[in-house]
Structure formats: C-alpha cells, structure tokens
Amino acid sequence: MSMNGNTPLAIDVRHLRKSFGERKVVEDLTLQVPEGEICGFLGANGSGKTTTIRMLCGLLTPDGGEGTCLGFDVLKEPLKIRRQVGYMTQRFSFYEDLTVRENLDFVARLYEIPRREAAIDDVMQRMGIADRATQLAGQLSGGWKQRLALSACILHQPRLLLLDEPTAGVDAKARREFWDMIHDLAGKGLTVLVSTHYMDEAERCQRILYLSNGRIVVQGTAPEVVENAHLVTFEGTGENIDDASRILRQTPGVEAAAVFGRSLHVAGSDREALKKAIASLPDAFTLTWEEVEPRLEDVFIHLLSQSGG
Numbered sequence: 001m002s003m004n005g006n007t008p009l010a011i012d013v014r015h016l017r018k019s020f021g022e023r024k025v026v027e028d029l030t031l032q033v034p035e036g037e038i039c040g041f042l043g044a045n046g047s048g049k050t051t052t053i054r055m056l057c058g059l060l061t062p063d064g065g066e067g068t069c070l071g072f073d074v075l076k077e078p079l080k081i082r083r084q085v086g087y088m089t090q091r092f093s094f095y096e097d098l099t100v101r102e103n104l105d106f107v108a109r110l111y112e113i114p115r116r117e118a119a120i121d122d123v124m125q126r127m128g129i130a131d132r133a134t135q136l137a138g139q140l141s142g143g144w145k146q147r148l149a150l151s152a153c154i155l156h157q158p159r160l161l162l163l164d165e166p167t168a169g170v171d172a173k174a175r176r177e178f179w180d181m182i183h184d185l186a187g188k189g190l191t192v193l194v195s196t197h198y199m200d201e202a203e204r205c206q207r208i209l210y211l212s213n214g215r216i217v218v219q220g221t222a223p224e225v226v227e228n229a230h231l232v233t234f235e236g237t238g239e240n241i242d243d244a245s246r247i248l249r250q251t252p253g254v255e256a257a258a259v260f261g262r263s264l265h266v267a268g269s270d271r272e273a274l275k276k277a278i279a280s281l282p283d284a285f286t287l288t289w290e291e292v293e294p295r296l297e298d299v300f301i302h303l304l305s306q307s308g309g
C-alpha cells in the first residue's frame with residue numbers, strides 16, 4: 001500500500017496496542033512511513049517509543065491492532081520482518097573483548113551472510129571504521145561504538161532501520177557524523193525510524209512523530225509541527241533569566257518557559273495571557289522582551305510540559 005499513490009509504505013500500522021500488566025504503554029498507535037524516509041520519533045521518557053519500535057521489528061507481539069512492516073503482517077509474520085530490519089538498541093550490545101572485525105564476523109555468521117569477509121570489508125569501508133578493525137570494541141569511544149553498532153545493523157542489508165536513541169551520550173561531532181551516515185543510507189533507499197531526544201536531530205528528519213501516552217499526538221515536517229502548534233513565543237534577555245524562568249513557569253498563561261543560553265523563551269497559546277504573565281514579573285526583573293518565531297524546541301518543551309514529561 002502507498003500513502004499518496006506513489007511511494008510504497010515501509011510501515012503501515014493501525015491501532016497498535018501493548019500493555020505490560022495493568023500498564024497501557026501503547027494505546028492506539030497508527031503510523032504510515034513511506035519507503036526511503038527518515039522519520040524521527042520523539043516523546044517523553046516512558047511514552048512508549050521503544051515498545052513501538054520493538055513491535056514494529058517483530059520482537060514484541062502487539063495486543064491488538066493490525067498492519068504491515070515491509071509488507072509483512074506485524075502480528076503473523078514477525079520472523080520475516082526481523083530478517084529485513086536492522087534494529088539498534090539503546091544499549092551497546094557487542095562483545096567488548098572482541099575486536100571490531102570479530103564482532104562484525106559474529107553478527108555476519110548469525111545472519112548467515114554469504115561472502116562474509118567481503119561484506120564485512122564493505123561495511124567497514126562505508127562506515128569509516130576500517131582503520132579500527134583490530135581494535136577491541138570495549139576500547140572504542142562512544143562515537144565509534146555507535147558506528148560499530150550501525151555497521152552491524154546494516155550488514156545483512158536490511159530495508160528498514162529502527163534506531164533507538166542511537167546517539168545518546170555521544171559528542172556533537174560524532175552525532176553529526178552519525179547523522180550524515182543515516183542520510184547516506186536513506187539516500188540509497190533505506191527507511192529509517194529513529195528515536196531521539198535531541199532537537200537538532202529531529203530537525204534532520206523528513207518527518208517528526210511525537211508520542212504521548214502511547215499515541216502519536218503530533219506529526220509532520222519540522223516547519224509543519226511548529227506551525228500547527230500555534231504557539232506564541234516571547235524571548236527575554238537580561239539579568240536573572242533563570243529566576244524569571246522559574247517564576248514564569250508557575251504563572252497562568254505560560255505553558256512553557258526555558259532558558260536557551262543567554263535568553264529565556266516563554267511560550268503559550270494565548271498572546272494576551274502571555275503578555276500579562278510577563279508583565280506580572282516583579283519590578284526587580286529588568287528583562288527586555290520581544291516576540292520571536294517559535295522554534296521546534298519551544299514546541300517540544302510545550303508538548304513535554306503538557307504530557308507531564
């Protein structure tokens with residue numbers, strides 16, 4: 001099936017549900033992702049991102065709902081899905097006392113990849129880790145560990161990558177390089193669903209999905225997400241912005257307040273109520289205010305504060 005009649009869908013699921021005991025983790029999840037798209041998955045901690053990813057790659061059976069991943073039924077054909085999906089978990093799950101090449105060789109054997117040596121050489125070349133082939137995985141820095149994990153994920157030439165917070169704890173340069181690789185892979189036709197808490201990463205996705213309490217409550221391109229939030233944002237600069245932020249966060253009319261470097265962003269849906277809130281700050285605060293275009297980060301802080309995250 002396709003979304004607009006042209007591009008086939010890599011993921012096409014409706015009303016997925018999953019509970020653990022009494023806890024409803026995914027409530028009613030409907031999601032369509034066209035092939036070749038990079039889709040960012042955002043949401044507060046515990047909102048159900050990992051659970052969704054694990055249902056999509058056939059590792060968890062949904063309690064209800066229906067649909068397909070790579071054309072295979074998510075309820076009935078999890079094994080077929082798993083063979084064509086690369087799943088990168090949140091935690092580094094390789095053998096620290098094996099070298100980079102040995103780890104990749106282990107994975108290649110698991111997937112029974114033909115012409116293993118050549119496939120490993122090829123992936124190491126593409127991911128820029130050939131120079132580290134003989135280094136122990138345990139001695140790699142965070143960024144190189146992520147590259148190894150991504151290399152292992154794509155060895156069996158999956159059609160879909162599910163990446164669960166792949167760059168958590170990795171420095172800015174390594175994150176940027178990692179994202180360049182993701183874009184290269186998507187350029188070759190791979191579909192990518194990637195969960196992240198980083199705004200700069202969300203901005204590099206073609207589509208953003210925001211999950212709250214097991215449902216997708218916002219989706220679209222970054223500009224669409226910002227526009228549809230209908231958020232008014234004021235930026236304050238001056239002294240004591242941290243104290244001002246703390247006070248404003250408790251003031252009616254302010255739905256989100258956050259300090260970015262040397263400025264304070266306050267946001268809400270009602271411009272007049274927001275202005276009133278700002279005006280109610282004690283005289284001791286001498287901030288200069290101006291209305292600014294909301295940024296994606298303002299919108300997410302707003303969404304997170306709404307969902308209690």
Ligand SMILES: Nc1ncnc2c1ncn2[C@@H]1O[C@H](COP(=O)(O)OP(=O)(O)OP(=O)(O)O)[C@@H](O)[C@H]1O
Nearest residue numbers: 020021023025043044045046047048049050051052
């Ligand atoms: N196997 C399990 N058994 C019981 N509870 C679980 C299980 N897996 C997840 N949960 C619970 O489900 C909720 C959602 O978890 P999930 O990992 O899907 O969220 P998340 O959005 O990925 O969060 P984070 O951003 O922190 O990774 C959490 O409260 C978690 O404790």
